[in-house]
Amino acid sequence: MIKFDKISLSFDGKEIFSGLDLEVGAGEKVVLSGRSGIGKSSLFGLVLGFVEPDSGSVFFEGVRVDEKSVWDLRRTVSYIDQDVSAGYGKVSDWLSFVSDFKANQGLDFGTERIFELMDLFGMKHELLDKSVSELSGGERQRIAIIVSQLLNRKVYLLDEVTSALDKVLKPKVAAFFMENPDWTVISVSHDPVWLESGNVKVFDLEAMEWKR
C-alpha cells in the first residue's frame, strides 16, 4: 500500500532519514515509535508530497508519488496533523469549506451524518456554531477525525491524534481506527492505547526496524 524506498531527507543540513526502507501493506495497522524530533511527522509529509526527499521514492499502491500522482493520493489518504490546525471561521463553515472542494462532491456532509459522528465521539451538536479557534485541543482533534470520516477514506496517517483526548476517549478512538479491518492505518503516538489492539505492528524509526 505505502512503501518508502531508500528515502534520504535532511533539513537545514540536519539529517532526518538516510536510506529509510519501510513498507506498509493494505489493511495493516502500524504504530511508529521513536523519540520526538526523529522525523515521524516528516514521514507523513513525504507521503503527501509536502516534503520532497533528497533521494529515494515513496510509492502508494505501486505508483511513485510525484507532482502528478500526489493530487489523487491526497484524495485517497486521510491525514490528521499533530496540532490540528483545522479551520477558518465557525466549525460549520469549515465543514462546508471542505465539502465544497470539487473532489468531495457527492460525499455525504449532511447534518444527520455529522450529528451521528459527533454523538459517536462525544461532542455536543452546538459546537458546530462555535468558532474553530474557540475549540479545545481535544475538540479540534475530534472535529478532524469527524472530517476524515465524512471524507470516507480508507487509508489513515494519524499524527498524535489522541494527545488531547481524555482517558475514556483515548482507547475508544484508538480502537476505532485500529480495529477496522478495511483500513490501512499508520499512527504516530506516544500513547500506549494504540498498542492495545492485537494486530498492531510497531516500527521503531530510531533503530529503523520492526519491533512487533
Next chain:
Amino acid sequence: METIDISIFSLSLVFLLLIIPVLMSSVYKLNMIKSMVYSVARMSVQLFLIGIFLKYLFLWNNALINIAWLFVMILVAVFSAIGSSSIKTGKVLLPVLISFSAATFIILLYLNIFVIRLDRIFDARYLIVLGGMLLGNSLRGNIVGIDSFYKNIRKDSKRYLYSLSLGASQHEAYLPYLRESVQLALKPTIAAMATMGIVALPGMMTGTILGGADPQLAIKYQIMIMIAILVSTIISVLLNIIMTLKVCFTKYGTLRNDIFTK
C-alpha cells in the same frame, strides 16, 4: 483664473515650517530628524528634476517617448512594490511587471479613448499624469496584497497543507488567502472613496481647481480617477497574485521557501 506663482523665496518659507517637526523630534527624542531631512531633500530634488523633465515631455509630446516614460514609472513602481514586500525581487519581477503594465495600460487607454476622448491617446499631459496617479495609488494596495497573500500562507502553512490533504485543489486551498489579501488591499481605497470630499479634498481635485478649472469639472475628473484607481488596483492585485503563483509554488502545490527574503 491663473494659479498664483510661488517664488523661490516663498518656497523657502515652506521649508521654514520644518523647524516645527525638527523641534518636536529633538524634544521628544522621536529619532526622526535624519530620515525626515533625507526624505524632504530627496523629494525636493526628485520633484525639481521631474519638473524640468515634464516640461520637455509636454513640449515634445511624442507618443513613443511618453509610453517609454510611463514604462519607466511602472518599472519603478514594480521595484518599490516588491522591495517593500517580503518576496525576493528576482523571483517575481517579470510576473509583477506584466500585471502592473496590463492593469495600468488597460485603464489608461480606456480613459483616454472612451472617457476623455483624446485625439491623441498618448498625449503626455493625460498619459503621464493619469498613469502616475494610478500607479501611485495602487502601489500600496499591491504591496499589501501580494505580501499578505504569501506571508499568510507561510504563517498558516499547516492549515494550508491540511486543506490540500482534504482533497482541495491548489486553487481551492489558496482561495481563502486570496480573498483576504484582495480585501485587505482594497480596503483603504474603498474607505477613502466613502469619505471623499467631506473629510479630505482629494489630490486631483485640488490640483485641477488650483490650476484654474471650474470645481464642476474638477469633480468629474476626481470621480473618474477614483474609479480608475479602484479598478486598476483590483486588476493589478489579482493579476499579481495569479501571475506569481507559478513561481512561488511547487508543482506539489506547496509554497516555495526560497521566495522569501527573511
